[in-house]
Amino acid sequence: MSRVVHVLRAGKLGYQKSLNLQKAVSSTILNDQTGPLHNVLILTEHDPVYTVGIRTKAYGPEEEHRLKALGAEFFRTNRGGLITFHGPGQLVAYPVLNLKNFQPSIRWYVCHIEKTMIEMCRRYGIQAGTTQDTGVWVGDRKICAIGIHASRYVTTHGLALNCNNDLGWFEHIVPCGIEGKGVTSLSGELNREMGVADVTPTFLDSFRDILECDLVELEPEKQREILGQLE
Numbered sequence: 001m002s003r004v005v006h007v008l009r010a011g012k013l014g015y016q017k018s019l020n021l022q023k024a025v026s027s028t029i030l031n032d033q034t035g036p037l038h039n040v041l042i043l044t045e046h047d048p049v050y051t052v053g054i055r056t057k058a059y060g061p062e063e064e065h066r067l068k069a070l071g072a073e074f075f076r077t078n079r080g081g082l083i084t085f086h087g088p089g090q091l092v093a094y095p096v097l098n099l100k101n102f103q104p105s106i107r108w109y110v111c112h113i114e115k116t117m118i119e120m121c122r123r124y125g126i127q128a129g130t131t132q133d134t135g136v137w138v139g140d141r142k143i144c145a146i147g148i149h150a151s152r153y154v155t156t157h158g159l160a161l162n163c164n165n166d167l168g169w170f171e172h173i174v175p176c177g178i179e180g181k182g183v184t185s186l187s188g189e190l191n192r193e194m195g196v197a198d199v200t201p202t203f204l205d206s207f208r209d210i211l212e213c214d215l216v217e218l219e220p221e222k223q224r225e226i227l228g229q230l231e
Contacts (some may be wrong), residue, residue, distance in 0.1 A: 002038040003213040007204065008223055010044040014169045015051065015075055018044055019093065019220050022156045024229060030126045030154050038101055041207065041215070042094040042158075043194055046086040048072035048169060053081035053147050070172060079157035081134055081147035083173050089165030089185075090205060092158070099153040102211065106150055109229070112210055113159055117144045120161075120199075120206040126189050133181070139218045141184035163187060163199050 010021065025040050050067045052059050052075070059082075064074045072085070086092055098107055117136040121128035121143065128138050136144040144161045162185035170183045186194040208215050218226075 003211075004216055005039040005041050005095070005097065005207075005211075005213045006021065006037060006216050006218045008040050008042045008218045008226065010042055010227060012045045012047070012088070013230075015046050015049045017028075017075055018046065018092075018228050019044070019075075019077070021226070022094050022096060022179065024080055024226065026151070026154050029098050030095060030152060039097045039193075039213070039217070040094070041204075042096065043200065044092050044094070045090060046092060048085070048087040049075060049084050050083060050173065051077050051079075052083045053074045053077060053079045059083055060082050065094065067172060070169075072169065073148075077147075077157065079147040079149045081145075084145045084147070084160065085169045085173065086160055087165050087169055089163050089196065091199055093159040093161075093162055093203070094158040095155055095207075097155050099150070099155065102213075103152050106148070109150075109155060110146065110148060112130060113146055113148075113195075116206050116210040117146075117161065119210055120203050121186075123202055124186065124187070124190060124194075138184050141182045143184050143186070143189070161186070161203065163194050163196050 021042060028035065028037055048071060050072050067072050113134055114130050119127050126138060128136050128143060131137055135142045135146050145158055146159045147157050149156045162183060164185060164187040167183050167185060186199060204215055
């Protein structure tokens with residue numbers, strides 16, 4: 001059982017490439033159990049994109065056209081949850097983990113991702129928490145969206161933390177299908193600019209501590225090899 005998690009810093013990726021990357025990594029983990037990659041944490045940012053989970057209520061072709069007309073991409077995915085937005089200034093993390101190396105429980109995994117983000121916020125002096133709705137919240141404002149998929153206990157998709165992204169994109173949707181609640185960001189809560197690069201080290205520390213794992217940066221050559229397959 002390995003709790004070593006390799007960190008893959010993918011930079012800014014188009015959303016389709018991020019799906020291809022997750023598929024390639026998860027396939028490697030599933031099919032090569034004796035290989036060097038047991039768990040991988042993909043860090044990325046996306047250009048403006050709206051994504052819908054398996055609950056596609058209220059977002060048919062007409063709504064898709066409307067959102068694309070704003071200048072964003074639109075994707076339907078196999079993750080849990082409803083609609084959300086990703087864009088520059090948002091830390092997107094896709095943990096591709098074999099939960100058999102941790103706890104073979106989806107509930108455990110989601111709980112620990114929530115705890116990771118709550119702990120990260122705590123380290124910045126922000127009191128965050130969970131509600132009956134998914135994600136991590138500061139009061140009634142969502143600061144981090146969470147939506148996952150798992151196949152044979154290997155996870156894909158993950159979380160999106162608002163750092164200093166333009167929250168105006170969320171005004172065109174009901175984020176995650178939850179009426180009457182808003183969104184916030186680390187920059188807004190702290191009243192200072194907090195970009196993805198500023199936040200990433202604290203996120204990684206919190207992830208390591210909560211999931212009780214060892215984080216190892218993926219070697220540049222191996223990272224280029226994996227990302228090169230997406231071209």
